[in-house]
Amino acid sequence: MNTSEPAAPTSIPPELIADLHRLNPWWTDQPAARIPVTRRHLAAWVRRRLDVDIAPIVAVRGPRQVGKTTIQLQLIADLLGEGVLPTSILRTQFDELVSTDRLIDPILRIAYWFEENIATDRFNALDQQGHKAYLFLDEVQNLDNWSAQLKFLVDTVGVKVLVTGSSTLRIERGRDSLAGRIHTVEAGALSLTEIGRFRQLDHPDPFLPDNGLGHLLRKEFWQELAEHGRSHSGFRDQAFRHFSDRGGYPIAHNRAEVDWSLLADQLNETVIQRVIQHDLRLGNRGRRRDAFLLEELFRLACRYAGLTPSYDLLADEARLSMGADVGRQRVANYLRFLADTMLLHLIPPLELRLKRRRGSPKLCLVDHGLRASWLQEQIPLAPEALAASPELSTMAGHIAESTLGATASGIPGLGIAHQPERGLDREVDFVFTVGDRRLPVEVKYQRRIDPVRDTLGIRSFVEKAANRAPFGLLITQTDTPTEDAPHVVSMPLSTFMLLA
DSSP, X not given: OOXXXXXXXXXXXXXXXXXXXXXOGGGGTOOOOOOOSOOOHHHHHHHXXXXXXXXXXXXXXXXXXXXHHHHHHHHHHHHHHTTOOGGGEEEEESSSOGGGTTOSSHHHHHHHHHHHHTSSSOHHHHHHTTOOEEEEEESGGGSTTHHHHHHHHHHHSOEEEEEEESOHHHHHHHHHHTTTTEEEEEOOSOOHHHHHHHXXXXXXXXXXXXXXXXXXXXXXXXXXXXXXXXXXXXXHHHHHHHHHHHOXXXXXXXXXXXXXXXXXXXXXXXXXXXXXXXXXXXOGGGOBOOHHHHHHXXXXXXXXXXXXXXXXXXXXXHXXXXXXXXXXXXXXXXXXXXXXXXXXXXXXXXOBTTBOOXXXXXXXXXXXXXXXXXHTOOOXXXXXHHHHOGGGXXXXXXXXXXXXXXXXXXXTTOEEEEEOOBTTBXXXXXXEEETTEEEEEEEOOSSSOOTTGGGHHHHHHHHOGGGOOSOEEEEESSOOOOTTOTTEEEEEHHHHTTOO
16 A cells, blocks of 8 residues: 555544445455346446546435435446456445444545555555546435535545435535536436336337437427337336336335235335434424424325415415414425425426516425325326226326426426416416426326317417427327327327336
């Protein structure tokens, strides 16, 4: 080891050293725990960003249990298989190890200990030798100053860092202070093509290229996607039936043989209760948040999925249900807390010409499987299942809108809002924004489409020059051409979900 550099502080507790050895069995040529063979597309996207020297840090953010840790372990297995030195790979996690709690700057302390006691040389020496060290840090947002530590680390040594987190706000704050040093990847529920992988179906590749959003502004792109859906309708419809039945969490499809009621209990315990009882229970300065109110508001978000209930309405319903005084501002804050954990997306009202439009956010759950597990109520989305239960069509339409909002929210860099009806402006379910261009999107989740009535919101939006929208999207239940509407491209929700 090169000893010409000044030694960094490397003292960490013995129990933490033991934990690190257990987390990194490859240091001593011990077998690692078995990891799932099936991979999300996300694994390849993350690896591509690790391999290019654009930013030394890659951040993967997404809700709990969508596979972020699994992706870390799969990438580590790849690196080891490619001949990367086992002593050049460090993995640690910060959501379980209490042995890190009393460390000052735990990322730096652990990294320096690893450099001095495990790695074969200093980080910079390894970098010059072409053996750059890899640091995999799980649930890093739990550390108060994680971004400052990483900034100092990557500014002084040549390492590659992959961090994961289940808090969009904390990861976003870290990204702001790490400008130029970090690339963020969104991890949501499984796409249809990923469900195809997990179900071992013959599936197409994701339709949206991993190289920017310019495609979304071309009408031809969406027409090609609609045709792509029709040409792969056998796979699309089968995968969508699986999604309709169980949602998009990996466990629901990894364990397809397990009864849904057992999986629903597991989702409640490991996702919803974990977030409410652990991630969100402690607020600023150690003040405890009301877990009962968090549970009630998540229940209401499930009930109003795809809709825009006012904060006053939600506060009234919470008061009636809990028998306690609940104000609208507290409701707004607690909904933001839930959105921070990415259990749901709050789609804001559209702002134009620097004028803020007053209105409520649209509530879009990260996955309708959470709704089914929390409310113990399954609403099918597959057309044939809805045809057998027509009384569920209205609720299915709301959940379809929620699903589209969640899917679109996972497209990096895409602006997404909704336009409330006000004055001469008709309501538009969603408005996508790329640069200064906009794309209105209407969800009409019904078997029959009226090409005039059901496209009125889109056509009204397109006709307004200030909106800079040459065409719009009509999201339907089945393949329903709308040749009578030249400014509209229509496709089923299932085809839209083939984007990723």
